[in-house]
Amino acid sequence: xxxGPVVLxxxxxxxxxxxxxxxxxxxxxxxxxxxxxIGLDNYREMFSGADPLxxxxxxxxxxxxxxxxxxxxxxxIGLAVLVNNxxxxxxxxxxxxxxPYVTSLVAVGIVGRWVFSDQYGVIxxxxxxxxxxxxxxxxxxxxxxxxxxxxxxxANMGFNMIVILAGLQSVPESLxxxxxxxxxxxxxxxxxxxxxxxxxxIFLLTILQTIGSFQVFALILxxxxxxxxxxxxxxxxxxxxxxxxxxxxxxxxAMAVVxxxxxxxxxxxxxxxxxxxxxxx
Amino acid sequence: xGVLPVTAQGTIARTEHDGSEAADPAGSQEDTLRRRPSKIxxxxxxxxxxxxxxxxxxxxxxxxxxxxxxxxxDVISLTPRLIPQPFTLENYAYLFNNGILPFVRFFGxxxxxxxxxxxxxxxxxxxxxxxxARLEFRGRDFAFALLLGSLMIPDMLMVLPLYSAYVKxxxxxxxxxLIIPPIVANTFGTFLLRQFFMSIxxxxxxxxxVDGASHFRIFASIILPLSKPALxxxxxxxxxxxxxxxxxxxxxxxxxxxxxxxxxLAFFQTSDSTQYGPLMAGATLAIIPTVVVFVFAQKxxxxxxxxxxxx
Numbered sequence: 101x102x103x104g105p106v107v108l109x110x111x112x113x114x115x116x117x118x119x120x121x122x123x124x125x126x127x128x129x130x131x132x133x134x135x136x137x138i139g140l141d142n143y144r145e146m147f148s149g150a151d152p153l154x155x156x157x158x159x160x161x162x163x164x165x166x167x168x169x170x171x172x173x174x175x176x177i178g179l180a181v182l183v184n185n186x187x188x189x190x191x192x193x194x195x196x197x198x199x200p201y202v203t204s205l206v207a208v209g210i211v212g213r214w215v216f217s218d219q220y221g222v223i224x225x226x227x228x229x230x231x232x233x234x235x236x237x238x239x240x241x242x243x244x245x246x247x248x249x250x251x252x253x254x255a256n257m258g259f260n261m262i263v264i265l266a267g268l269q270s271v272p273e274s275l276x277x278x279x280x281x282x283x284x285x286x287x288x289x290x291x292x293x294x295x296x297x298x299x300x301x302i303f304l305l306t307i308l309q310t311i312g313s314f315q316v317f318a319l320i321l322x323x324x325x326x327x328x329x330x331x332x333x334x335x336x337x338x339x340x341x342x343x344x345x346x347x348x349x350x351x352x353x354a355m356a357v358v359x360x361x362x363x364x365x366x367x368x369x370x371x372x373x374x375x376x377x378x379x380x381x
Numbered sequence: 382x383g384v385l386p387v388t389a390q391g392t393i394a395r396t397e398h399d400g401s402e403a404a405d406p407a408g409s410q411e412d413t414l415r416r417r418p419s420k421i422x423x424x425x426x427x428x429x430x431x432x433x434x435x436x437x438x439x440x441x442x443x444x445x446x447x448x449x450x451x452x453x454x455d456v457i458s459l460t461p462r463l464i465p466q467p468f469t470l471e472n473y474a475y476l477f478n479n480g481i482l483p484f485v486r487f488f489g490x491x492x493x494x495x496x497x498x499x500x501x502x503x504x505x506x507x508x509x510x511x512x513x514a515r516l517e518f519r520g521r522d523f524a525f526a527l528l529l530g531s532l533m534i535p536d537m538l539m540v541l542p543l544y545s546a547y548v549k550x551x552x553x554x555x556x557x558x559l560i561i562p563p564i565v566a567n568t569f570g571t572f573l574l575r576q577f578f579m580s581i582x583x584x585x586x587x588x589x590x591v592d593g594a595s596h597f598r599i600f601a602s603i604i605l606p607l608s609k610p611a612l613x614x615x616x617x618x619x620x621x622x623x624x625x626x627x628x629x630x631x632x633x634x635x636x637x638x639x640x641x642x643x644x645x646l647a648f649f650q651t652s653d654s655t656q657y658g659p660l661m662a663g664a665t666l667a668i669i670p671t672v673v674v675f676v677f678a679q680k681x682x683x684x685x686x687x688x689x690x691x692x
Contacts, residue, residue: 102512102596105505107524109565113539114531120542131545182430195679196435199442202675202682204625206643207664210650211441214657220457222444258438259686266687315535318627322647339537344632349541356537363535 125354130347142354154355156330157338160245164334165313167249173305175253176260177298181290183261184268194265198258205255209322212251213238216323241331244324248332252319260305267301268294296379303378307370311363335359442668449473449662456657472658476666481652484663486638487645494559494641495623499616501564506615507608510574511600515586525575528568536628544632558633559641563623570615573685577611578604614685617678621671642667 125142127135146154183194200208215222216237224234237247271294279289317336320326326333335355343352443463448456449472450465476484513525543562547553585607586599594602605612630644640648646663675682 102508102516102600103521103524105565106509106567106571107528109505109562110528110531110568113543113562113566114534114568115527117539117542117546118534121538124541131541132548179434182427182434185424185427187424187427190431193431193435194683195676197438198679198683199672199675200438202621202625202671203442203668204627204643204646204664204671206625206627206646206650207445207668210646210660210664211445213650214445214661215441222441254437254441262683262686311533311535315537318643318647322650325651336537340632343541343544349545353541356535356541359535360538363533 121353121356124350125357127350127353128348129350129353131343131349132347135350138350142351143358145351146354146358153330153333153338157333157335160331160333161314161316161335163245164249164252164316164332165310167245168252168313168316169306169309171249172253172256172260172309173264173302175257176264176305177302179257179261180264180268184265194258194261197261200255201258203255205318206322208251208255209319212247212254212319213323216247216251238324239328241328244328244331248316248319248323251323252316255319256309260309263305264298264301267298271297299378300380303370303374307367310366310370314359314363314366445661446665448658449665451658453656453658456661472662473666475656475659476662479659482637482645482649484642484645484666487640487642488666490556490639491624491641491643494556495620497560498563498623499619501560502567502570502619503612503616505564506567506570506574507605507612508600509571510578511596511604513571514575514578515583515599515604516596528571532568532572540632547633553633554635554639555633556639559626559629570619573615573618574608574611577608581607610681610684613678614681617674617681618685620674621682624671 124135126139127137128141129135145151149155179197183190183197214220216224218224218234218236218239221234221237223237227234235243237243275293276289279293284292315336316334317340320332320334320337324332326337336359339352339355339359342348342355447463447465450468450470452465452467452469452471455462455465513521543558544553547558552558581604585603586596589599589603625643626641627643627647630641631647634640634644637645637648642663646660646667649663650660
């Protein structure tokens with residue numbers, strides 16, 4: 101009775117649709133007429149190199165993830181340490197730093213495009229003041245990816261900060277005091293007392309942010325539309341293009357299945373690796 | 382899946398405590414008493430760092446707002462100034478009277494979709510959460526595991542068949558896919574509320590049951606009133622998510638009249654990309670509702686995040 105609506109709703113909209121996706125991944129299907137089954141052809145097309153944009157989008161997604169996840173978490177740790185004290189007004193600073201996270205990614209992308217503009221962007225303006233000629237951020241492949249990553253880190257730094265802050269507050273103060281009495285300096289205290297307690301939080305964030313990074317879309321669409329060339333052309337962008345522009349629903353379904361498989365695999369690997377570095381109380 | 386319970390409820394309590402700055406007057410007084418030059422230097426450095434980071438966080442937005450009041454030639458000026466000189470409302474006027482994109486409609490659409498989803502989701506998730514937290518029945522744990530499992534599946538796995546189902550049912554280019562599934566299929570909200578409901582003492586319902594109250598009565602007159610903070614948390618998170626949703630409206634809507642603010646804005650950017658002024662005006666208006674909600678309900682927002690680590 102009570103759980104009926106949410107269980108039915110989840111089954112109908114979140115669980116059952118997985119089955120047609122799996123089925124469609126073995127078919128040539130435009131989403132409207134009946135699918136015709138083609139066995140593993142969709143998967144073959146992906147992995148044989150017949151679709152260079154598939155491998156390109158995968159490589160770009162990995163580059164994005166490899167840049168965004170670790171730097172984002174390090175920035176988050178820095179911010180959390182910065183605002184984790186009892187000085188007056190810290191709540192205001194936390195709120196301000198968190199603010200970009202609640203805003204629309206479309207607005208963030210528009211602002212990002214403009215901040216990184218090589219003619220009238222703030223970044224190149226500041227670099228110019230310092231006597232450095234800034235790069236054509238959105239006009240060159242690797243710089244465009246860097247610009248997207250920096251924008252994503254900026255937009256999400258408040259989220260990482262809040263989650264890590266919750267982790268920081270689980271560090272027992274008695275241990276920090278004991279380390280101080282033992283003569284440990286601030287850096288040693290941070291590395292040997294605080295960081296071990298943070299590892300479960302860092303692990304959680306690594307998994308969540310990796311899953312999120314593999315699905316980056318809105319920011320890319322608004323900031324670069326996948327360009328220049330295919331410089332920021334990422335996985336979901338390709339999937340979206342195949343599904344809704346080319347109407348290749350079968351191929352897009354196969355891409356969705358591969359995405360799930362990759363995420364499961366990455367999460368399993370991260371979980372396995374975590375035994376080496378995550379410290380549970 | 383095993384990652385979710387990492388942040389237990391204890392975390393929320395601590396965050397809450399820390400959120401209120403005045404909560405620890407004794408501690409800060411002590412600080413003042415034995416403050417030494419090095420401490421003053423350290424807090425000065427902290428403040429400096431905070432000011433720099435806060436400026437980085439909101440600077441681009443302040444610039445965006447400022448630019449939205451500038452004349453076109455000043456927006457892209459090489460000698461930037463923060464206070465628009467002259468100050469103009471032209472960009473806002475253009476945004477609402479451009480003859481192509483009906484921004485008033487976009488805001489109306491976003492507003493009504495967001496409000497419906499919030500009301501519906503709070504009700505459905507609270508019902509579900511009550512069932513999972515307070516009732517015992519066969520298959521409960523299995524159903525809950527199923528819900529939690531569905532949290533980890535990328536949306537892309539459901540979107541494609543749902544899209545073609547909506548095509549067949551004639552629901553493309555309607556707001557149905559943006560309202561109904563987000564209400565009835567919200568596992569995250571159910572999980573969040575369940576965690577809170579579990580912390581309410583069971584004695585309350587037992588006493589009410591003895592007095593002959595039905596479960597629905599207990600739900601409506603005991604659990605819901607006690608859960609206002611949790612409901613507010615879910616409401617605020619839902620507001621921000623639904624208002625900002627981009628992918629759903631992008632794929633399900635075709636007619637300009639039906640667009641929401643984010644797709645309208647993205648469409649505007651591609652169709653009119655040289656016009657930075659109106660674009661900044663649109664982006665400013667797009668973020669105002671969430672910024673206002675965040676400023677007033679910040680506590681609930683950060684609590685929800687700290688509680689589960691996910692949005």
